[in-house]
Amino acid sequence: MSVEREAVVHRKLVRDRIPEIVEAAGRVPATRVLTVAELVPALLAKLHEEATExxxxxxxxxxxxxxxxxxxxxxxxxxxxxxxxxxxxAAREKKAARGGFSERVWLEEVR
Structure with a gap:
């Protein structure tokens, strides 16, 4: 008799080997390959997620x-x-033109 496990919904971009890791843990991943049009929005959402973490x-x-x-x-x-x-x-050029962040300058206000 098998025990039905509750699905955990993620709906997010994950690293390529995550389905393999999930299977190795005895779980069953449901995946699909994103379209080209879906990729950038998914990556931007992932960037927000990772920056928050x-x-x-x-x-x-x-x-x-x-x-x-x-x-x-x-x-x-x-x-x-x-x-x-x-x-x-581009980063080097922008740093040369506008500086970096090494001096820890906090702009309080401009009048």
Whole structure:
């Protein structure tokens, strides 16, 4: 006699190996492949999710959460048709023109 497990609904983009990991845990994942049109909105939602998790992370969890944000940004870079070099160059140019964040400047107001 099998025990019917309750479904946990996720409806979100996950890493490629998650279905395999779920199956190894004895669960049955229901998946589909996103269309090209669905990919960018799903990646943007994932970026928000991962950024939130980073903001809530304990110090010992931060590197892993930063890696998750990095992976999503890498996928967005590809989805938008850019390369990592394109992004690095644009970041370098923007930093040269507007600065970075190393000086910790907080703009309180402008009159």
């Amino acid at each position: 980073l903001g809530l992370a304990e110090p010992e969890e931060r590197l892993e959460e930063l890696a998750d944000v990095h992976e999503v940004l890498s996928a967005l870079t590809t989805a938008y048709g850019f390369t990592e070099e394109d992004v690095t160059r």
